[in-house]
Amino acid sequence: MSALTPVLSAFWDQKDSFTIAGYKRNGGYKAVEEALSMEPDAIIQMVKDSGLRGRGGAGFPTGMKWGFIPQGDNKDHYLVVNADESEPGTCKDTPLLLANPHVLIEGVIIASYAIRANHAFIYIRGEVTHVIRRVQQAIEDAYKDGLLGKNIRGKGFDLELVLHVGAGAYICGEETALLDSLEGFRGQPRLRPPFPAIAGLYARPTVVNNVESIASVPSIIEKGAEWFASMGTEKSKGYTLYSLSGHVKNPGQFEAPLGITLRELIEMAGGIRAGHRLKFWTPGGSSTPMFTDAHLDTPLDYEGVAAAGSMLGTKALQIFDETTCVVRAVLRWTEFYKHESCGKCTPCREGTWWLVQALKNLENGEGKPEDLDKLLDLCDNIMGRSFCALADGAASPIISSLQYFRDEYLEHLRNGGCPFDPAASTIFEGVGVR
């Protein structure tokens, strides 16, 4: 049985955890003092040694990414923090920034120092107004405290930090679309190469990291790479935030070492909704292929989830019990992807348009069993054919749901409609609001 390892979330229960005073009282901003006395390359090495991998979903080694920035090139470098958390089910960066924005700012200072950037940006999704206010205040307080601006802590390092509020587009979570959006253009993914490390923001070497990745850096500086690497599994080191939502008793964020299983997490969350049992779940948000109760003991690290045919993603565990119609759930997700498709490439733009219509027909019980094969073939023509990964994410839930619940789709056709009572899966089920 793994235990929780609260680091980022350690003080979320304190009522002033989001203030600079609260953060400092709990030992915050010590790592930055230490880091500014180190050689920048030593910090990069330390992050490499810790085994920290990107927490935004792809799991790319963070230290290696920093190491790609060409040094001594006489160009401006930029650090961009991706806080455009928009994946259905994913809710880790938003509560983290709400409860503890300073840990991100501390991480930003250290990371910028390491990659020799004097400008950093936090690109935050526009809908989370309350979080935007807190981060804005935190940045202001950090400036007042001399943690940002000129000659930080007298160490000769300058850093300007800008909070940029997006306009609410899922695609802007894709790092190159984010950069376009940050430059003032409409967010659409860019052609790579050149990669952001060579020509990113304003065509300058740029590191784009997830909020949680950067927020994990201060603890590594403070407690050491070995401490961080002592947690987790062989190739997936450290602690991370798992977000449980849906049909569990106590949904929320659970900070634990990588490699924990859903069985353990559900237990910590007080179990599945009373009187029900697990039907399917996503390991890392709606774009990762779904799992079933057969995967309760799959280690939730990058390799474990991949070996079981999915992706760790953002560790957004959406839990669905047996009252949920999988066709309906998948249709809702697909509608999301259709709405969020940026329109740049054909498979995603046209494919999601078609998928929604196909799934609607299936949900209504219209069609023939062969339509399921057509749907799979359509997914095959979309998956891996598009410009960026958005369309892959749209096809994944469909392919995986057909893999595990083909009969439920057929049941819709036999039944001439959805056999489920949609109210049964709601939170107000049984309360009498029918």
Next chain:
Amino acid sequence: MSIQEVNRTGTSELEPAVEMVTLTIDGFEVTVPKGTLVIRAAERLGIQIPRFCDHPLLDPVGACRQCLVEIEVNGRKFPKPQASCTIPVEPGMVVNTQLTSTVADKAQQGVMELLLINHPLDCPVCDKGGECPLQNQAMSNGRGESRYEGKKRTFEKPINISAQVLLDRERCILCARCTRFSDQIAGDPFITLNERGALQQVGIYEKEPFESYFSGNTVQICPVGALTGASYRFRARPFDLVSTPSACEHCASGCDMRSDVRRGKTLRRLAGDDPSVNEEWNCDKGRWAFKYAHQDRITAPMIRDESGELREASWPEALAVAAEGLSVNRSAVLTGGRVTVEDAYGYAKFARIALRTNNIDFRARFNSEEEREFLATLATTTVKYSDIDQADQVVLLAFEPEEESPIIFLRILKQVRKRSLKVVSVAPFTSRGNSKLGAEVIKNVGNEPSEIASLALTSKSVVLVGERLAEIAGALSSAKALVEKTGAKMAWIPRRAGERGALEAGAIGNLLPGARPVKDPAARVDLQTAWSVESIPSEPGLGTDQILEALHKGDIEALLVGGVDPFDISRDAIEGLKKAFVVSLEIRNSAMTEIADVVLPVAAVVEKSGSFTDWQGSRRSFDAAVSDSLQRSDLRVLSMLAEEMQRPIHLPTVAAASKEIAALGTWDGNPATFAPSASIASKVPSENQALLTSWRNLLDEGTLQSGEPNLAATAKKAECVISADRAERLGVKDGDLIRISNEIGSMTLPARIGDIDFRAIWIPRNSKGSRPLLELGTCTHSLVTVVKA
């Protein structure tokens, strides 16, 4: 979308050692230059990978995903099929296209099916049907039937994105060719993709229509029928058109063109493909201004009878009257700047043999003796587009490339984008074209000669002299001295398509055909021998202004003109013309028709073969696009007329003229001499006076643009550019009316405040509401009074 790095090192990348890369495509080895895209390398093997967004002259975008192929590098296969239009070749790369990979084939079929789910099946009424890349590639790389049974996306149709370009959004496959062209090639990012997902669409900013001089290219490169030209829409089916390669008659850029004709009528013109000149582009004037040849045509010869009225006559009668009238002692020829090389040669030969005079000039515009001598020394130079590509800087002297030679503009802009080419312009203010080029503008109206003299150039610099430089006394002399001192290359850019050819063909008083100086006895002997005539007049003939003066005085009795608008020369040229016997070769009724004694109809450019010499000195030949025209070329008419005068010029056909021109070759004797002219001290305007400056906008009241309301609607509105301090003095702001006047007349125009030299104002030379030569009797460098209207 990001700002690209530019190479500021200048010339170093211009002569790169080409590194070659060998790879395998579908089992065949191919070796291509490093940096070549896979899709292009495949073309070398004759393997056509289907594509929509890919265009060799635009930056890759990888949007349509139609060109997916399987790629293996160093024995490792990419896990997903890759867009071959975005991946550069690598040594040892193994590529499997749809021909050898079932994965690539299925991926392409899948993308094609997706492209078609929302595309209407309106091919039978679509302009593109029959020449449509989507139609063609759906046949070659798609399924016969769609599995899509849902609802197609529809939009209101069509919408005007400008007066001349229409958009049918439901046909659009969002390849972004049009938006990339406008941004990357034309520098006019007036269209962009808006919205997202399946609702993404090409759009304009509602206050800024797509008024780019190059907008027609977007219609041509649209791989579907989404963008159509307003004047061609629903007019024809591609398979009913007969296409003929042609040359553009509008300016001296030298574009390769294609004319599409149905039953004797030109229905559209497209940019041809000449990488050394216009690449694949042309301007909207070249594309859409051709209906002049359909309108108001003169179809039969006419002679003026005793009552002073023109009446139709038979060819023999008209030729007899013309021959008699021209058989006088003192005559002259004005050809205008728009005739073909062969026709110009015909006029040149006609003047020397039939009229026995050197009084011939093609300059139906401002002209000076300084210019004529300058041109004589420049008649055989060959500065090329490739010199712009390699220049360390380009200097524009009284030359607005976007307005006066748009393909030169595109070429300079390409180099500005690619390597931050330095551009210096001597002009009264920073025009939009100059601002797109990032040009350093030297604004010193009236003192241009001294500004030109102080330019710092190298032997890698290119000086482009506009025809308007002749309007400033001493400026051409100054430019000539500058290039002699620095070794820079210099080219002269006339505005009209026929001027350079006419110069070389000897349609000017100081040069004989082949740019032979009249004064050189050896040059005359050349021609006497070739033409089997006893003598050629040895004194240089009169220039246009001198001819007009002589007409006024009655010193010239007869005049042969070929397509000249007298109001292009001066306000009162027509008065002199009235005094002489005038034989006019024309395609349409004009001011010249009204005073001519004999009018002989001739063929428009599309109705005859011939060639134009562009500013580079390169000739582009063309055949008659309208093959069954009954109209005769100028050359044929001149030949008949000369026979009637019993002084034959023996040029019955264009082919005969071409042969003679080729046999004569170009003068290789002593070059023409040039005596520099002094500059004239600039006039100093008083408080409410200004030095008038002007040029012709690309789209204006030019007669070759008539009958094209859609094109005309995108022309720039006439405005008077004034400096900020003049605006303050006059108490006017942008859009307020101001009156410009002199002793001859006045004009009222809206003001626009610009960075113009404080002594000067600028107005368009021949736009609606702004025709200064008619209204003020002047158009440049003279004093006018400027007041608030």
